[in-house]
Amino acid sequence: MSQGSPPISGKTRFYGMFGDPVEHLRAPTALNELMNSRGVDAVFLPLHVAPEHLAEAIAGIRRIRNFLGFMVSIPHKSAAAELCDEILPNARACGVVNAVRIDHDGRLIGESFDGLGMVRSIEMQRVINSDTRVLLVGAGGVGRSIAVAIALAGVGYLAIANRTLSKADELADAVRRAAPDCVVQSDSSFDPEGFDIVVNATSLGLNGQGAMPVEVSRISKAALVAEVVMVPEITPMLHSAQEQGLAVVRGLEMLTQQIEILADFFGMAN
Incomplete structure (x- = not known):
């Protein structure tokens, strides 16, 4: 009570x-x-x-x-x-x-x-191990926390995409120092096809506005799509992912954890 x-x-x-x-x-x-x-x-x-x-x-x-x-x-x-x-x-x-x-x-x-919250949310639906391939879009504050946490959780490969490449490169170096066993690559963008988990760590989608962080139609059908944006609860990216039958993690779940x-x-x- x-x-x-x-x-x-x-x-x-x-x-x-x-x-x-x-x-x-x-x-x-x-x-x-x-x-x-x-x-x-x-x-x-x-x-x-x-x-x-x-x-x-x-x-x-x-x-x-x-x-x-x-x-x-x-x-x-x-x-x-x-x-x-x-x-x-x-x-x-x-x-x-x-x-x-x-x-x-x-x-x-x-x-x-933040990173711990996202990892726990993902692990409610997926097993994370050395075979897991993750695409993280965004190298800002929440992206940094998620990148390190997900690498420490044991993923084998992490790709970091960020509009400003220098920020992606700097974050990739930080992840390598924290989790040497994780293979990390950085670029301004990646094709989302072939990744097991795709995470949006940008503000794109906040209040339903902005471009799609990734081309959702390119995401593999067995993949999990995760979001950090909490408003709306189902962002345009998650809506598109659900329409294609993909599993999703809402931004609110990261907070709840x-x-x-x-x-x-x-x-x-x-």
């Missing part, structure tokens, strides 16, 4: 999620629901901050004694990692964070859970 959160008072703790924009964010709702079910006296807020003001905003928040941590979304994941006093193993390997805990002394401790882990990381308990 749901306990319900206490009314906001001087004892209430606060958390937030930085993004630009923030209308599409789903983590604050999910974490508020979890805290409500646990009877935790805390609130999780969406925080709309432009990139040029992120450092200033974080500098202020770390001085607020009852503000205990924050998440970061597009486009802040790399910048937030550079502002942390300490980054934990997953974040260190991929160079981005999506969650930052504020310790009692104001130190910022960052970690990345992280919620309990995030709550523990932030210490969301009575």
Whole structure:
């Protein structure tokens, strides 16, 4: 039975999620629901901050004694990692964070859970092993986290496509350092045919807008198509994949697989 959160008072703790924009964010709702079910006296807020003001905003928040941590979304994941006093193993390997805990002394401790959430979502439907071939489209913050996590999960071959080739090349090098047994290639684009798993880690499809990240008709019929975009829940890419009978992973599933882990990381308990 749901306990319900206490009314906001001087004892209430606060958390937030930085993004630009923030209308599409789903983590604050999910974490508020979890805290409500646990009877935790805390609130999780969406925080709309432009990139040029992120450092200033974080500098202020770390001085607020009852503000205990924050998440970061597009486009802040790399910048937030550079502002942390300490980054934990997953974040260190991929160079981005999506969650930052504020310790009692104001130190910022960052970690990345996006990749773990995506790997767990994929493993609900597929076995990942050295024979698995993955195409990842996008080398931004969430793409970096997914690339490292999926390589560490044991895939044999990872192709990283990104419009700016230098970013794909840099991420490929980071993955090779983290997971030497994984064969990694990078380019500005790849033909999706022949891959077992295709992951969109770009913002294409957000609010149903933008071009298709890949030519879905070229994806092998036995492949799994995964998405990081959460709004709409079924993006144009996933809709097209479903029309062709392909298995899909929605962006919301990546978040769902992280919620309990995030709550523990932030210490969301009575």
